[in-house]
Amino acid sequence: MPKLTIITIVYNNVRDIERTIKSITNQTCKSIEYIVIDGASTDGTLEVVNKYQTQVSKIVSEPDKGIYDAMNKGLALATGDYVLFMNSGDEIYDEHTVEDVFDSAPGADIYYGETEMYNDKWENLGRRRHEAPEHFDWTSFKYGMNISHQAIYIRRSIVTPYDLSYKYSSDIDWIIKAAKKASNIVNVHRYVAKYLVGGMSKKKHRESLKERFNIFTKYYGLIPNIFNHLIIAGNLVMYFLKHRRTND
Template sequence: MKPVLSVITIVYNNSRDIERTLLSVLNQTYGAIEYIVVDGASNDGTLEIIKRYENRIAKLISEKDKGIYDAMNKGLALATGDYVIFMNSGDEFYANDTVAKVFATAPDADIYYGETEMVNDERESLGRRRHKAPAKFTWRSFKYGMSVSHQAIYIKRSLVEPYDPKYQLSADIDWIIRAAKKAKKIVKVDGYVAKYLVGGMSKAKHKQSLLERFDIMKRHYGLVPTLFNHAVIAFNLGWYWLRNRRTND
């Protein structure tokens, strides 16, 4: 029996990108997919685009929500598959055979994960995320930053809990760490498994995101290790910026 994958897409007023995400899921060669779309009561034509494909979507809801993680929790509550993955509006599976490739890598893992390619608004490749996915992934792997993105991680549904609503921007880090703490078998899939649409986050939100990340890491890893790890993150960021500035000059 093939494991059933619940793919959840969250969207609000994104008529520009939603169809690309829908087709990325619906065109998968893997047959055992339960597709769930959670729309936040869009009024820009997004819902009309989704409804074109409604007969191929297992569950569709369109209603106001309290933010992205509230919407993601609604999707989780609807999921009945063996595994869950979030492919939010603008994001895509890397190729049409990605899901088949993931489950062919090894049987019955608690978590599968792979690499994410960044793309810009023109869908041009910006290469791999700055954080390389680790060769071995554990719940401790996020201590220097989020090395696996949520578009690239397939988690057994029995291991996942709802997103913590107290975090507005970084709850996915906490969510993945909590699931990884329970996981026994974690398998890396070779190569890219997802495309992530790079979006601008305002400076005010970026600061809030960093504060949330610090709080999450302090909770899971302890205060002193988190302070030390943030010093390492700051050094690595500075080095990355310097090196790239040199190559761009």
């Protein structure tokens, strides 16, 4: 079983952090290095984290320059063969998930799976609108981010630090860079994460969309990106029409 480094970024989220920690410490796979990067929380978050200090490999609590700066701190401390980000409020899908992921096809550069969405009351919203593709490579994001950050395990030797010039969508750039280096990408065909809807990219939705457009243009070209966004818009309309008919 390879060693997996799981990194949790948190700031003032005392309500949700314990649920995230338990989803990791309860894994049947024990070859896990768990790193928590706290942005100097003042609401009791750190006290909750410290309750699990015997099960958390490394705890850092200090101010940072934003979420991707905090993620880079976690990457700098990571020693695992693979890395996974499970931010505060999110969960690994069930206690067997990590073990099942690595048992699916030993030796891949990237493993990915499906994500289940939850609202602020932790009510199940079902699968993401952008379903995980059957086959994934660095071009797969051209019609939208169809794999969530919490649902992708990446070999640490092919990752780079997050580009801090992006404030809201650097995770997209980070995954594409890694996927370009990967020679073996495996769909594990199961749910691997529970995602709490929200976060900075949702709160700053317009700015996030601008960054995404710029990132996709960098990798896919301006004209293809404009064409792809027309397809995204069409798919979005069809999705909401279908959802509306279902509700009616």
